[in-house]
Amino acid sequence: MFRYLRLPALALAMVTLLCACLAQPGPTLTAAAAHDQAKAGALTLIDIRTPAEWRETGIAEGAAPIMMQDPKGPDGFAAAVLAQVRGDYSAPIALICRTGNRSAHMQQTLADHGFTRVYSVADGMAGSAAGPGWITLGLPVKACKDC
Numbered sequence: 001m002f003r004y005l006r007l008p009a010l011a012l013a014m015v016t017l018l019c020a021c022l023a024q025p026g027p028t029l030t031a032a033a034a035h036d037q038a039k040a041g042a043l044t045l046i047d048i049r050t051p052a053e054w055r056e057t058g059i060a061e062g063a064a065p066i067m068m069q070d071p072k073g074p075d076g077f078a079a080a081v082l083a084q085v086r087g088d089y090s091a092p093i094a095l096i097c098r099t100g101n102r103s104a105h106m107q108q109t110l111a112d113h114g115f116t117r118v119y120s121v122a123d124g125m126a127g128s129a130a131g132p133g134w135i136t137l138g139l140p141v142k143a144c145k146d147c
C-alpha cells in the first residue's frame with residue numbers, strides 16, 4: 001500500500017520543482033511594453049545577447065548591447081550595466097535576450113548585485129510562450145556595426 005502512496009507524492013514533488021524552476025525571478029514586460037517605455041525614456045533597455053545574435057537580427061532599437069557573458073563574469077556584467085545607468089542601482093532596467101530565459105537569469109544576477117528595478121522582457125527578440133517577441137511584432141532594430 002505504501003509504495004502506491006509514494007508515486008503520487010513523488011509526482012507532486014517533481015511538478016513543484018519544475019514550476020519553481022520555470023518561475024520568473026522578478027517582474028516582466030512584454031517586448032511591446034519594453035519598447036514603449038524605452039522610447040519614452042522611462043527605462044534603460046539592455047540587449048544581453050551575443051555579438052553573433054546581434055549581427056543576425058540587429059539590436060532592439062534603443063537598447064544598449066551589453067553581453068551577459070562578460071569576461072569578468074557576473075561582476076563584470078553588473079559593472080557594465082551600472083555604468084550604463086550612471087551608477088543608479090534603482091534605475092529601471094529591462095533586459096532582453098532571444099526568448100526571455102537568459103534575461104530572467106541575469107535579472108536575478110543584477111538583483112544579487114543590488115539592482116532594485118530590473119525587468120525581464122519575457123518574450124524576448126524571437127518570441128516565446130510569453131508572447132510573439134520583438135521581431136515578430138515588427139518593432140524597430142538597428143544594425144550592429146561593431147559586432
